[in-house]
Amino acid sequence: MGNCYREELVGVFGCPIDENPTVVVAQAAFEDLGIPYRYLTILVHPEDLGTAMSALKALNMKGIHLTIPHKVEVLKYLDHVAEDAQIMGAVNTVYVKDGELYGENTDGKGFLTSLKEEGVSIEGKTAMLLGAGGASRAIAVELANAGAKKLLIANRPASGRGEVLTALVREKTKAEAEYICWDHKLSIPQEVDILVNTTNIGLYPDTDQKPDVDYNTIFPRMAVCDVIPNHPHTLFLKEAEKRGAKSIDGLGMLVNQAIISFRFWTGRTCSAEVMRKALSREYGIE
Ligand code: NDP
Incomplete structure (x- = not known):
């Protein structure tokens, strides 16, 4: 008894989203660190983004990635936006702290x-x-x-x-x-x-x-x-x-932007090597 079966939830909202491979690097990184985090690949239609963003708080999620077509639209649902993300006018990572939503751009x-x-x-x-x-x-x-x-x-x-x-x-x-x-x-x-x-x-x-x-x-x-x-x-x-x-190549950017996002969510630094290997395996690269 006394086991904790709850996992910390993070993930990505996008549309289309089916072929987004970030879950592969995320789960490899979280398993390597031995932390109970679950990365969810979630289809969110444009008209549902506001509801989906409030769900972050309701479900006590740690944060979310945003991809096409939500990176710009999401700004209106955030409590805080980092200065460089404000200049870009786009956010790809949101983390939840003390019940408020913080936007960053890690790309x-x-x-x-x-x-x-x-x-x-x-x-x-x-x-x-x-x-x-x-x-x-x-x-x-x-x-x-x-x-x-x-x-x-x-x-x-x-x-x-x-x-x-x-x-x-x-x-x-x-x-x-x-x-x-x-x-x-x-x-x-x-x-x-x-x-x-x-x-x-x-x-x-x-x-x-x-x-x-x-x-x-x-x-x-x-x-x-x-x-x-x-x-x-x-x-x-x-x-x-x-x-x-x-x-x-673009794998370095993919892995490094994910490491920065995961640090916002977990407070930990994931292994670039573990993530790179997981992606290479997924894409069948030697
Ligand atoms: P966008 O749709 O916002 O931008 C695409 C750009 O490419 C536009 O400037 C578009 O020009 C131009 N373009 C498209 N086709 C052609 C063409 N045939 N000839 C000349 N220009 C063209 O896409 P994103 O910026 O979101 O994504 C671009 C790429 O970046 C994707 O492949 C994505 O996978 C990758 N990416 C990689 C990341 C990583 O971590 N490695 C992170 C984020 C994105 P126009 O304005 O004329 O339409």
């Missing part, structure tokens, strides 16, 4: 950690981002806050998102920002130190696709990064490696 921080792990410095550097969606916003703001000198933001003209993100970086951070209209094969300017694909080009099942870039303008001194987690060794990275550039 960009996870990306920065993956750069650090690979020995890439940001201070005074010029970075070019392909794409201007949610992942790009988080990465742009964190790069700027970490001391990047200049951001070049390339996006297709139709959505207007490239101009919006460029203006946001100029107004809300100390970095310079320039919009590049991406309606042609893109040459990478020689001032670029860090090149990041933040689009979903190359994401499973479209693994034979790569961004429309003149790969002969990539040079060995550049660090070339992809956010695509599945399959992580993208054609984009393979092309960069052929030109001698350092390549950094």
